[in-house]
Amino acid sequence: MIANSLSWNAVTGWSKPITALPSSASLLLCFGSADLLTSPEGPAAELRRHFPGAVAAACSTAGEICDSTVSDDGLTALVLGFDRTRVRGVCATVRGSSDSAQAGAEIGRGLLDPELRHVLVLSDGLLINGSALTAGLRGALPADVAATGGLAGDGARFQRTVVGLGEKIAAGLVVGIGFYGPSFRAVYGSAGGWQAFGPKRRVTSAEANILYTLDDKPALALYKRYLGELAVDLPGSGLLFPLQLLSGAAGESGLVRTILAVDEKSQSLTFAGDLPVGHYVRLMKAGTDALVDGARAAAASPASRSISGMAAAILVSCVGRKLVLGQRVEEEVEAVLHQLGAGVAAAGFYSYGEICPGSVSNSCELHNQTMTLTIIGEDV
Amino acid sequence: MNSLLQRQLRRIETDRPADPWVELLKATSATYDELERDRRHLEHTLAVVSDELNEANELLRSEAESQLRQLNSYYRETLEGQQGMILCFREEAGDFVHTLCRGQLARRLGWTADKVEGKLLDDFLPKETAALLRSAYRRAWSGEECTFEGESADGKISYLALLQPRPGREAAKEAILSAVEITDRKRVESELREAKERAESADRAKSEFLAVMSHEIRTPLNAILGFTGLLLESCKEPSQQLWIKTIDQSGQVLNALIKDILDFSKIEAGQLDLRPEPIALAEVMQSVVGLFRPTAAEKGLTLDLWLDPSLPPVILADPLRLRQILTNLLANAVKFTRAGTISAGAILTRPAEIEGRPPELAILIRDSGIGIPDSVRGSLFKPFTQADSSTTRKYGGTGLGLAISRRLARAMGGDLDYTSEAGRGTLFTFTLPAIAAPVLEKTAAGEPGASLPDLSKVRVLVAEDNPSNRLLITTLLGKVGVVPSVVSDGQAAIKAAVQSAYDLILMDVQMPLIDGLAATRAIRAALPRSRLRIVALTAGVLPEQRMDCLEAGMDAVLGKPILFAEVLRELAIAAGPLVFGAAV
Numbered sequence: 001m002i003a004n005s006l007s008w009n010a011v012t013g014w015s016k017p018i019t020a021l022p023s024s025a026s027l028l029l030c031f032g033s034a035d036l037l038t039s040p041e042g043p044a045a046e047l048r049r050h051f052p053g054a055v056a057a058a059c060s061t062a063g064e065i066c067d068s069t070v071s072d073d074g075l076t077a078l079v080l081g082f083d084r085t086r087v088r089g090v091c092a093t094v095r096g097s098s099d100s101a102q103a104g105a106e107i108g109r110g111l112l113d114p115e116l117r118h119v120l121v122l123s124d125g126l127l128i129n130g131s132a133l134t135a136g137l138r139g140a141l142p143a144d145v146a147a148t149g150g151l152a153g154d155g156a157r158f159q160r161t162v163v164g165l166g167e168k169i170a171a172g173l174v175v176g177i178g179f180y181g182p183s184f185r186a187v188y189g190s191a192g193g194w195q196a197f198g199p200k201r202r203v204t205s206a207e208a209n210i211l212y213t214l215d216d217k218p219a220l221a222l223y224k225r226y227l228g229e230l231a232v233d234l235p236g237s238g239l240l241f242p243l244q245l246l247s248g249a250a251g252e253s254g255l256v257r258t259i260l261a262v263d264e265k266s267q268s269l270t271f272a273g274d275l276p277v278g279h280y281v282r283l284m285k286a287g288t289d290a291l292v293d294g295a296r297a298a299a300a301s302p303a304s305r306s307i308s309g310m311a312a313a314i315l316v317s318c319v320g321r322k323l324v325l326g327q328r329v330e331e332e333v334e335a336v337l338h339q340l341g342a343g344v345a346a347a348g349f350y351s352y353g354e355i356c357p358g359s360v361s362n363s364c365e366l367h368n369q370t371m372t373l374t375i376i377g378e379d380v
Numbered sequence: 381m382n383s384l385l386q387r388q389l390r391r392i393e394t395d396r397p398a399d400p401w402v403e404l405l406k407a408t409s410a411t412y413d414e415l416e417r418d419r420r421h422l423e424h425t426l427a428v429v430s431d432e433l434n435e436a437n438e439l440l441r442s443e444a445e446s447q448l449r450q451l452n453s454y455y456r457e458t459l460e461g462q463q464g465m466i467l468c469f470r471e472e473a474g475d476f477v478h479t480l481c482r483g484q485l486a487r488r489l490g491w492t493a494d495k496v497e498g499k500l501l502d503d504f505l506p507k508e509t510a511a512l513l514r515s516a517y518r519r520a521w522s523g524e525e526c527t528f529e530g531e532s533a534d535g536k537i538s539y540l541a542l543l544q545p546r547p548g549r550e551a552a553k554e555a556i557l558s559a560v561e562i563t564d565r566k567r568v569e570s571e572l573r574e575a576k577e578r579a580e581s582a583d584r585a586k587s588e589f590l591a592v593m594s595h596e597i598r599t600p601l602n603a604i605l606g607f608t609g610l611l612l613e614s615c616k617e618p619s620q621q622l623w624i625k626t627i628d629q630s631g632q633v634l635n636a637l638i639k640d641i642l643d644f645s646k647i648e649a650g651q652l653d654l655r656p657e658p659i660a661l662a663e664v665m666q667s668v669v670g671l672f673r674p675t676a677a678e679k680g681l682t683l684d685l686w687l688d689p690s691l692p693p694v695i696l697a698d699p700l701r702l703r704q705i706l707t708n709l710l711a712n713a714v715k716f717t718r719a720g721t722i723s724a725g726a727i728l729t730r731p732a733e734i735e736g737r738p739p740e741l742a743i744l745i746r747d748s749g750i751g752i753p754d755s756v757r758g759s760l761f762k763p764f765t766q767a768d769s770s771t772t773r774k775y776g777g778t779g780l781g782l783a784i785s786r787r788l789a790r791a792m793g794g795d796l797d798y799t800s801e802a803g804r805g806t807l808f809t810f811t812l813p814a815i816a817a818p819v820l821e822k823t824a825a826g827e828p829g830a831s832l833p834d835l836s837k838v839r840v841l842v843a844e845d846n847p848s849n850r851l852l853i854t855t856l857l858g859k860v861g862v863v864p865s866v867v868s869d870g871q872a873a874i875k876a877a878v879q880s881a882y883d884l885i886l887m888d889v890q891m892p893l894i895d896g897l898a899a900t901r902a903i904r905a906a907l908p909r910s911r912l913r914i915v916a917l918t919a920g921v922l923p924e925q926r927m928d929c930l931e932a933g934m935d936a937v938l939g940k941p942i943l944f945a946e947v948l949r950e951l952a953i954a955a956g957p958l959v960f961g962a963a964v
Contacts, residue, residue, distance in 0.1 A: 011395065069394075198429055199436050228424040230417075240421070285425065326414040327407065328384055 001378045002081040003312035003345035007066035008032075008043040009074040015066065018050050025054045025081045027177065029120075029314070031349035032075030034060040034154065034162045038169050043075050048167070051079065055089045057175050058164040059122040062153030062319035063329070063350035068337055070322070070329045070350075072155065078347040080312055084183040085378055086115070091165040092174045097129035097209065104136020107176035108147075112140070118186040120177040120314070120374065121149035121364070125161035125352035126260060127172050129209050130366035131273040134355055138363045147176075147364035148188045148374040150316035151272065151353035156236030156323065158261055161352065183379045187302035190356040190372040192256055193294020193321075196244045196282035206275045209260075210268050211243075214281065218267035223259075226283065235262045235269075239320030242369045243271065246280040256284060258320055258368035260352060272353040273366045284369070288328050291321050295332035295371035299339035302375050311377045313340055315348030318369045322350045332371055340375070348373070384411060459483060465539070467496070467557040468546070469517060475500050476517045479554060485539060485561050489532050506533060516543055520555040529562070538566040590645050591922050594638050595890065595940075598919035601638075602941040603848030605631045609944070610855060635941060640780040643704075644763060646922070647787045653923050654698045654791060658817035661695055661726060662687055665743070668706040669724050675714050681722055683714075688727035691741060692816035701788050702812075705796070706743065708781040709808050713747035720748030720805070728814060740794070741814040744807060751802040761786045761796075785810075835951045836861030839881065843873035843896065844888040844917065849940075853886060853917070856944055860951065870894025870902075877903045882912055884954035886938075886947075889918040889929065897932040904933035913954045917942060 002025070006016045028051050036042045037058045048056045064076035090110035092103040103123075111119055119141065123133055130151055137147050152161035163173040179186065201222075205212035211219045223231070223238055230237040238259030246254040261270040275281065286294075295317070315336060322329045337346055354372035358365045388407040397403045459466055465485035469476045481496035491504060501510035501517070509530065516528040520543035528541045541559035608628040615621055646652050669685045676683040706724075713722045723746045730740040752760060763783040782796075789796040794812035840857060842864045844850045850866055857864050865880070867873045871893045877885060885903070889896035900914050916929040919940040926937045936953075938946050 011397075198432060226425060226428050228421070228428070230421060326418075327388070327411055330387060331383075 001083055001085075001311050002079075004079045005066050005076070005312075005345040005347040006079070007064065007069065007071065007074060007076045008036075009071060014043070018047060021050075021079050022081060023051065023053075025051045025079045026085075027078075027080040027082070027087045028054045028056040029078040029080070029347065030056065030058040030075060031061050031064050031077075031347065032058075033073045034160055036073075036075050037162055037164065044077075044169075047077055047079075054079075055087050055177060056164075056166055057089060057120075057122055057177055058162070058169050059150075059175075059349060060125075060152045060154060060160075060162045061349035061351065062155050063322050065315050065317070065333055065346065065348040065350070067346050068330055068334050070333060076347045076349065078312060078314065078345060080376075082181075082184070083378055084181050085117075086180040088113075088178045088180065089165045090176050090178070091168060092176075094124060094127050094172050094174060096127060097132065100129040100132035101136035101139075103128070103174045104133040104138075105140045106136075107174055108137045108140025111176050111178035112142075113178065113180055115180040115182070116142070116145055116178050117181065117184040118179045118374075118376070119145060119147040119149075119364075120179070121147050121174065121355050122163050122177075123149070123151050123174040123353075123355075124163050124172050125151035125153055126158065128174070129274070130353040130355070131209065133174065134364045134366045138365075141363055143363060146186070146188065146357050146362065147355060148186070148314075148316075148357075148372065149355045150349070150351035150372065151355075153319050153350055153352050156233070156239075156319060158235050158352075179376070184376070185379060186374055186376045188356050188372070188374045189298045189300070189302040190354060190358060190367050190370045191294045191298035192286075192367075192370045193290040193292070193297070194242060194244075194256060194284040194286040194369050195290065196284050198283050200246065200280045200282055203275050203277050203279050203281060206277050209257075209271045209274050210263075211271060211275045212266065212268045219269050220262055220264070220267040223262075223269065235259050236319075236323065238262065238269065239318075239323045239369075240285070242284045242320055243275070243281045244284050245273075245275060246282065255358075255366075256368040256370065257281075258318060258353065272368050286321070286324055286369075288325055288331070291325055291371075292328075292331045292335050295321075296335040296339060298371040298373055299336040302373065311345060312375070313337075313344050313346040313348075314374045314376070315346060315371065316351050316354045316373070317348065317371045318354060318367075319350045319352060320369045321371065336371065336373060344375070456482070460487075463561070465489070465491070465541075465557075465559040467491075467559070468554050469557070470554045471521055475502075476514065476521070483559075485537075485559055488537055488561070489539070509533070516541070517555065520544060520557070528557075536563070537561060538563045587645065587651075587922070590642060591920055591925060594642055595919035597634070597638055598940040599846055599849065601631060601635060602919070603846070603852050605635065605941045606849075606852035606856065610852075631941075640784060642922070643784050644780050644787075647784065647791070651923065652788070652791050654701060656696045656698050656792075658694045659697055659699045659702070660693060661691060661697075661741075662693070664699060664702055665706065665724065665726065668703055668710060671707070672710045672714055672722075676722060679714065679717070680719065681714065681717055682720070684721065684723040684725075686723065686725040688725070688741075690728045690731065691726055692728075692814060694817045695741070695812075696815040696817045697792060697812060701792060705785045705788055705810055706745075708785045709745040709810065712781065713745055713749065713806075713808075717747045717749035717805075722747045729811065730814070738793070739814040739816075740811055743810040743812065745810070746805065746807045748805040751804055752798065752800040752806055753802045760798075834861075835948075835955055838862055838951050838955050839883045840864035840951070840954075841873065841876055841880075841882045841885045842866045843868070843870065843885060843891065843899065845869060845891045846888070849888070849917075849942075853942065853947075856942070856947055857951075859944075860948065862951065868892075870896060870899035873899045874902045874906070877912070878906050881910075884950060885912065885914045886917050886950070887914055887934065889916055889920060889925075897928060900929075900932040900934050913950070915950050 002022055004021055006014055008014050028047060030037060030044045030047060037044045037060055044058060063070055063072050064074055066076040090107055092106040094100060094103045128151060141147060152163050154161045160171055162169050162171050163175050165175045201214040203214060204216045213219055214222060226241055227237050243257045244254050245257055257271040257273050257275060259269050260272050325332060354367040354370050355364050356367055356372045357363060358367060388404060392400045392403050459482035463484045465483035467478060468480040469478045477500055478496045481491055481493055495504045501514055516526055519526045523545050525544045528543060531538045539559045540562045541557050543555060543557045546554040546556050608624055608631060611624045615624060665685060669683060673683055710724060726741055726743045729742045732739055761782050763780050786796040789810055792812060794810065796810045798806055798808045800806040840862050842853050844853060845868045854864055854866060865876055867876055869892045887896040887900060896916060914934045916934045916937040918937060929937045936950060
């Protein structure tokens with residue numbers, strides 16, 4: 001198996017000459033700005049043309065990761081060639097969040113095969129309800145097949161995300177890549193580093209992933225109060241305070257939910273996952289060190305289960321983390337790579353939601369504000 | 381070097397910008413901005429969190445306070461709204477101070493919270509009431525649960541209080557008084573008491589009425605029977621003798637009726653006065669049976685008497701009442717039997733005490749008469765009842781006899797019951813405790829008249845307002861040669877008694893001017909050392925009337941109708957021991 005990570009920016013172009021890469025690659029993963037991905041003459045198109053036989057998947061980001069470097073408005077690619085593993089991609093369309101579960105199910109069913117070992121999911125980041133998407137996937141996939149991946153990003157702008165398979169790159173798509181064959185191995189991990197603070201609040205009015213009130217007060221007002229002068233940067237600045245969805249009134253832990261959008265008119269917030277009425281939530285916050293520690297923890301578990309022939313790592317981290325970490329964002333990537341050791345090609349992106357097995361399911365579920373990584377390889 | 385600066389330098393190296401310094405400075409400036417932003421954000425977050433915590437705190441406090449207020453007012457309203465009264469107190473410097481006083485009853489009593497709470501008993505109660513309540517407080521304070529009944533100052537409200545040490549606290553830190561109003565209950569009690577008093581007074585009135593009536597009836601009856609007796613002795617004309625006997629028998633029936641009525645009313649009023657004494661049962665039975673032999677013989681009936689030899693010879697019983705019952709049963713047996721046999725007997729049914737019940741004997745009276753139908757079993761022992769109304773007409777009688785007999789038997793510790801078969805006869809069983817008594821010693825005092833001493837020397841004063849009775853007494857006395865002085869009222873009696881020396885005054889009780897009792901007292905006062913004997917002649921024979929006589933200073937009481945034998949006895953006693961031999 002071969003694995004190469006490379007990046008592109010407007011100033012320096014490709015970090016490695018693509019002609020030097022082996023043309024036998026079977027999978028091409030491109031993470032970058034929506035414009036670069038969709039431009040017919042852009043670097044992404046150039047890369048696809050160079051590997052015409054490969055399954056090519058693309059996903060817009062809120063920041064690209066290439067090995068230990070994090071950059072914006074560029075492109076990162078992972079070029080993978082397998083010896084004994086088949087790769088297949090499928091694509092589903094979503095017009096709105098209500099299509100999410102259906103899309104998840106379509107992807108799952110489309111990839112089904114006795115030899116299916118793992119699924120990589122890349123989804124539109126704004127039109128989708130990530131909880132429903134993963135629920136659909138779980139329903140369709142066999143229990144022993146996990147799905148990992150993430151939701152596409154759009155910087156801190158939250159305006160347009162694109163996902164693509166082959167030449168079809170657009171908003172409102174979900175792409176699934178299936179890995180087939182007994183030699184294929186995948187391990188994964190996910191961790192946050194956020195801490196809940198302040199009082200528990202009850203979800204008093206919400207519809208699916210749209211939150212209206214907490215303790216009968218407008219949710220948006222609460223966020224604005226906490227953000228202070230940063231409120232003008234909503235919804236991006238809302239990432240500073242994800243919500244912890246507690247398992248019960250007495251619960252101390254639970255899923256993390258990230259803000260995707262705000263609506264001044266209804267004083268509502270749209271989150272990357274559902275917030276059921278009656279559940280309790282707490283605001284969360286994080287410092288640089290806590291996030292870096294979280295990323296390290298995410299890598300520690302899969303690294304300890306390292307597989308022979310481990311070759312590539314796909315990192316999906318949350319845009320909220322990037323916002324908090326600022327110029328130190330690369331520290332969390334470095335922490336992950338340090339855990340994995342040398343010789344692993346790493347690439348990934350900052351997302352609007354991470355997908356990985358978790359406490360609810362061994363198959364997959366939606367995470368927010370985490371560093372999620374998937375390490376793939378083939379038995380030697 | 382700072383790790384961030386290192387990273388920034390590395391980036392410049394990698395990106396190789398046209399002007400590295402400018403880029404480095406830009407990066408450094410961004411770092412400052414970021415740091416500044418983070419710091420402000422942190423401060424802001426801290427402030428908001430702090431504000432939120434304060435708000436939550438305030439909310440919690442105000443909610444807690446409001447809940448406390450609600451709870452407080454809930455308890456206060458409950459305490460004040462309940463009909464009773466709750467009062468708490470504790471000891472302080474030897475007295476008791478109140479910590480709580482609430483409830484509708486407290487308000488009605490005028491024990492409002494402001495008057496009572498924080499105050500001592502004397503601060504809101506009259507001294508006497510406070511003292512009473514204080515002693516109840518002391519008992520409660522010493523750990524003893526107790527009750528107290530009190531009333532408002534004007535007496536219009538009564539209450540019942542339960543006092544107890546406050547539970548669940550250390551030894552007597554406070555005690556609780558909980559009270560309910562019992563004014564209504566008190567009123568009902570008082571009404572009941574009044575009703576009872578009224579009933580008792582009505583009962584007394586009834587007894588008095590009976591006493592008066594019996595007196596009023598006995599007085600003329602006394603004359604009738606007395607003179608009838610005299611006439612019987614003197615009149616030898618056979619046809620007239622029959623008339624006189626009829627008058628005599630009717631008079632006796634009337635007399636028996638009055639006795640029955642008096643007896644029954646006494647029993648009903650619970651005034652039955654039993655005087656048990658040692659008696660020889662055999663003698664009593666022989667004597668009573670003997671009374672009925674002539675009548676039985678006249679009707680052609682056999683009258684047998686038998687006695688269980690194991691019976692104790694002498695038992696303890698009231699001879700008068702025993703005779704009364706026997707007489708009644710035998711009279712019935714003779715009355716309701718046309719032919720055949722009547723047998724009277726006694727057996728020992730329980731020789732010794734068993735399970736706390738004393739030895740018992742049964743007197744059995746069997747007849748072969750008309751019998752008693754089953755239909756009247758339930759009512760036979762009720763007053764004024766006979767087997768059927770036709771028998772009343774046929775056989776006469778008041779129907780009181782059996783009712784009285786059973787009541788007497790029960791009062792004596794026994795019972796009276798019967799078995800019967802209509803047309804075949806009846807067996808009455810009269811049980812009685814067979815309490816053995818020492819054998820009687822026969823006294824020398826024989827029957828008066830057996831050998832009459834000379835009584836003509838006895839000086840007698842008769843005080844009697846009724847002319848008929850006056851004449852009867854003087855006639856009777858005349859038969860033994862006594863010529864009495866006679867007066868017709870109490871005043872004259874006193875005068876005569878003081879002026880002349882008498883051995884015996886036969887004194888009527890109810891007389892004009894001064895009655896017999898007052899006269900007796902006056903005579904006793906005037907002649908303190910006299911051996912004069914004063915005997916009442918009265919139709920009033922109730923026990924209390926006898927008592928009145930004896931208390932007034934009389935020596936004996938003779939009931940009317942007067943029996944000649946009793947008068948003789950009194951004359952004999954008055955004649956003194958020389959004449960009669962033994963004191964009575």
